[in-house]
Amino acid sequence: MSIRLSAFSKSKDQANISLLGTTAMLFEAPGAFDLSTQKRIWALANDVQGWDGIKEAIPGMTNMMLTFTTPCEDPTGLKKKLLGAWEKATDWKIEGKTIEIPVTYGGELGPHLDDAAKLTDMSVDELVSLHANRDYAVFALGAHPGLGYLGITDKRIWVPRREVPVLSIPAGSVSIGGMQTAVSASPGASGWHTLGHTDVEFFFPHKENPTLLSAGDTVRFRVERIIP
Amino acid sequence: MKKNVSATDLSQDEIEQIIALAKDANVRGLSIEQNDVLVRVVLTKKPDGTRNREGIEKDHAGETKVKAIMAARFLPQHPDRHGTTPRVGQHVHKGETLGYLKSGPLIVPLLSPKEGTIDKELTHANQRVEYGTAVLTISEEQSRNTVQR
Amino acid sequence: MIRIAYTIGLSTIQDLGRDHNYRHGVSIGGAMDRLALEMGNALLGNNRSAAAIEVTLFPIKFEILANVNIAVTGADCSIELDGQQINPNWAFHAVKGQTLSLSKLNSGSFAYVHLAGGIDVPEVLGSRSTYLRCAFGGVEGRMLRSGDVIHTVPQTDPMPPIARGGFGAIAPDLGLTKPERAPSIAADSATILRYLPAAEHDNFDDASLDALVSAPWQITPQSSRAGYRLAGPNLSMIDKLEMRSHGIVPGVIQVPPGGAPIIQTADSQTSGGYPKIGTVIEPDMWRLAQTRIGNPVRFQKTTYEEALAAHREMTGFLDKLRALSKAYRDLLK
Numbered sequence: 009m010s011i012r013l014s015a016f017s018k019s020k021d022q023a024n025i026s027l028l029g030t031t032a033m034l035f036e037a038p039g040a041f042d043l044s045t046q047k048r049i050w051a052l053a054n055d056v057q058g059w060d061g062i063k064e065a066i067p068g069m070t071n072m073m074l075t076f077t078t079p080c081e082d083p084t085g086l087k088k089k090l091l092g093a094w095e096k097a098t099d100w101k102i103e104g105k106t107i108e109i110p111v112t113y114g115g116e117l118g119p120h121l122d123d124a125a126k127l128t129d130m131s132v133d134e135l136v137s138l139h140a141n142r143d144y145a146v147f148a149l150g151a152h153p154g155l156g157y158l159g160i161t162d163k164r165i166w167v168p169r170r171e172v173p174v175l176s177i178p179a180g181s182v183s184i185g186g187m188q189t190a191v192s193a194s195p196g197a198s199g200w201h202t203l204g205h206t207d208v209e210f211f212f213p214h215k216e217n218p219t220l221l222s223a224g225d226t227v228r229f230r231v232e233r234i235i236p
Numbered sequence: 237m238k239k240n241v242s243a244t245d246l247s248q249d250e251i252e253q254i255i256a257l258a259k260d261a262n263v264r265g266l267s268i269e270q271n272d273v274l275v276r277v278v279l280t281k282k283p284d285g286t287r288n289r290e291g292i293e294k295d296h297a298g299e300t301k302v303k304a305i306m307a308a309r310f311l312p313q314h315p316d317r318h319g320t321t322p323r324v325g326q327h328v329h330k331g332e333t334l335g336y337l338k339s340g341p342l343i344v345p346l347l348s349p350k351e352g353t354i355d356k357e358l359t360h361a362n363q364r365v366e367y368g369t370a371v372l373t374i375s376e377e378q379s380r381n382t383v384q385r
Numbered sequence: 386m387i388r389i390a391y392t393i394g395l396s397t398i399q400d401l402g403r404d405h406n407y408r409h410g411v412s413i414g415g416a417m418d419r420l421a422l423e424m425g426n427a428l429l430g431n432n433r434s435a436a437a438i439e440v441t442l443f444p445i446k447f448e449i450l451a452n453v454n455i456a457v458t459g460a461d462c463s464i465e466l467d468g469q470q471i472n473p474n475w476a477f478h479a480v481k482g483q484t485l486s487l488s489k490l491n492s493g494s495f496a497y498v499h500l501a502g503g504i505d506v507p508e509v510l511g512s513r514s515t516y517l518r519c520a521f522g523g524v525e526g527r528m529l530r531s532g533d534v535i536h537t538v539p540q541t542d543p544m545p546p547i548a549r550g551g552f553g554a555i556a557p558d559l560g561l562t563k564p565e566r567a568p569s570i571a572a573d574s575a576t577i578l579r580y581l582p583a584a585e586h587d588n589f590d591d592a593s594l595d596a597l598v599s600a601p602w603q604i605t606p607q608s609s610r611a612g613y614r615l616a617g618p619n620l621s622m623i624d625k626l627e628m629r630s631h632g633i634v635p636g637v638i639q640v641p642p643g644g645a646p647i648i649q650t651a652d653s654q655t656s657g658g659y660p661k662i663g664t665v666i667e668p669d670m671w672r673l674a675q676t677r678i679g680n681p682v683r684f685q686k687t688t689y690e691e692a693l694a695a696h697r698e699m700t701g702f703l704d705k706l707r708a709l710s711k712a713y714r715d716l717l718k
Contacts, residue, residue, distance in 0.1 A: 026584035029664035030692045032634045034584060041629060055458025066407040066632045068656055075407065079667075079696050083689065086612060104565065118485030149410045153519050157630055157656075168627050169658060172643040175607065186627050186658065193410070194519045197611070199641060211409075213509050213521035219409050305716070314472050316461060317557055333550055340711040341560045341702055342470075344552040 023094055027085045030079035035090055036071040041160065042189055044099065045070045046147050048222060051100035055093050067148040067223060069157055069188065102224025104146065109191065109206050109227060111140065115235030117205035120170075124184060124201040127167045136234055138162045139203060144189065146225040154193030154211030156221035161189050169191050173199040180206045182229065193219075300350060301358075301370035308337035310346075310359045310371055324354050324372075334372060337365070352376050387453065387500065389533045390444040397515035398506055398523035399651075401434035406510050407655045413635060414514040414522070415585035417517050417674035418524050419611060420699065421474075425499035425708040428456040428476035430544060430714060435503025436513040438529065441495040447498070449479045451661075453537065454501035454547045454634070457485075460493025461519055461556070462677060465613035470502065477551030477709075501544055502537040504528040506700050516652065548717050552710070557671065560702050562695075562697070564669065567598075578648075578669045579687035579695070580638060583661035585626060585670045589640070593620040597662060601681035602646070608665050610652040612613035619644030622660060630658040636665040638684075640641075648673060668695035 024036040035052070039045045041123035046069070053072050063075040080086055113136045114121040125135045144158035147188040151157075161184060169185045174197065177183070181192040185200035192198065210220045221227070275278045304310070313321055321335055322328050333345040334354065352374040359371045389396075400476055401422060402415025416422035416439055426435045443462055456476040457464050464471040467483045477674055479485060487496055506513050506523055515523025556562070564577040579669055586594070602615040620640045633639070637649045639659040649672070665673060666687060 023428065024584065027512040027581060027664070027689070028583060028632075028634050028661075029581050029636050029666050030689065031636060032632065032668055036584070036629075036631065036633055064405055064407050066655070068631035069629035069658075070539060071629060073407070073634075073656075075632075075634065079693055086691070091648070148630075148656075149408060150632065151410055151654045153409060153411045155410050168625075169642070171639055171641065172645075188630065196518050197654075199657070207583075211519060213519060218406075218411070218510065237683065274701065306713075315559055316473050319468075320470065340709055341554050341706040342552065342713060343555055344713055346551045347549055 033074045040085045046098040048097045051097040068192040104225035110230045110232040111204045111206050112202035112232050113234045118203050120201035121203045138165050140229040140231045144227045154219045158189045160187050169199040173197050298376045300374045304369045306364040307366050308339040310365050311336040312361050386450040387535050388448045390448040391393040394528050395442040396440045396529045399439040399514045399564040400436040403512040418459050418671040421497050425456040425497050428710050429501045431503045437497040437499040444488040446640040449483045452480045456499040461491040462487050463489040475553035476677040494606040494677050500537045502540045505536045505538040528579040533576045576672050577586045578665045580663035580665050583663050585660035588622050590618050590623050604678050613648045615646050616704045628658045630656050633658050666692040
């Protein structure tokens, strides 16, 4: 099965700003999907967080969502202001920690390992070694509590999201989607390919800082076992 | 003393402030006109400081007028619960809901001040009533007949 | 203080949800029908976001353990206090020993039981809302069950009992302007949801954009507090897009490659990467929440100005209800 790699890595010429109803605004950065663009996103979010009428500025993958305290009355004005702030946003240096995550690949808790191997035209072992032997940056947290979006995967294992999302995968599921990889911190729906499982916990609702991972951290997966 | 206050787009805080001020000043009736709704709040202190909240008036022996305790529209039935309130000729108990008063999004019940029989409806459905408008009458005479069945 | 005397599950404690936690991947959560939650709090003079019991499966019964003012809002169900019928969207006084029961749903999906002062459970990440997926908030992060005792937030200036048969609010369906039906939309019982186009709207092919507004969309049983999955014609894109994950909010209509749209709701993921055809405007989200599984919705494109106007109307409705309820409660004193 052929995958159009260009769909993932396509570099955008200019920023794209769109509305999510009257509740939020989405800023998608121009340029490649890389860590240096992401560092500018972190800087932008840090700046915008203090603006009037902004509830929260949330970094995504080379993009940022703004939620409003009340519906934005002048989206055009806000778009202009955002573009101005993006021009001024420079690399944000986060001194993150490094976390090693042991993973059992395949088996019942890695139900899409074979699918992913087929999609990428490689053996399960090859796929696992490409996934594990790499330092990933935590680009952002999102989807569900404590989940870190990790990038960027080796382009040989870039895969499209699943046609139909899976209704529930367990906490600790290690999955890939597009150019990204992640570990589910709680059970729930997922549109990604689940390769394996870890017992590490990522979310602690009663702690002041409720997540194990923070944007700017480094994650490395260690192969504990491969269940063919 | 009755005082009309007209304004547009009063905030909730402002309305609450006006109500609070009006109370201290012993105002009995207060109308606040908004763009699309007329808010009339009737405070229930008589000039001598006693309360007058039942909205009852006896006209002559045996007949009691049930009056609106606030400016509103009269709804004989709750908009979502038709057929649950009594009609003319029916026997009612003290405290029974005879209909509703609707002001903006608020609905309050119009309660029977006494046991008796609904004699006459003086107000038709959806008619605007003021504070003190007689909405219907309750007769004691007939109620005795009804009660002694 | 009340005790859950009987429930078959799915009811949870909810308030207006968690703000400022998207950065941790924690969704807004809170009441599915935020309007109903705010209405109940307005009737009782509670804080706007005070927590209430969100009821989704009927019947449910409560034993009153201490005298308390109560309001029931949201879905139109049969409400009885010791066998006496209570109107929908109504505030009233209940005394120790009485039984409040909610049964027979007439219309809608979510009913809210509010106690004066608001329900007191520990706040987690700034909210009392139950988030079942991660088992936190509410009562031990779980659905309510028979035997649970529910306390209220202690009040410094407690309200006297609501006398004279209580009082209430008109149903929001009557109090708010219904979305005006576009000529293209068939006149049926489907709930009309106004939407604003989202970033990938124009990447869908013409047939799909047409189907979005012309077809009735069935709410499927694969729907939950996280999202409503719809069944109807398949929506397809001119060019397949594989997107970078980004923030999403309740109301966003995602279209996975399978072509069946999903409307994000209260417990939705905080981010995702499926293409977004539009966003249901916030003032119509309570209409979606109160549309039952299996029933249809229809989409109608709107403008930003109309969305703002709908928002203002809803805010005005709640402001008036708050002010008038307070005035009436004062009158009862």
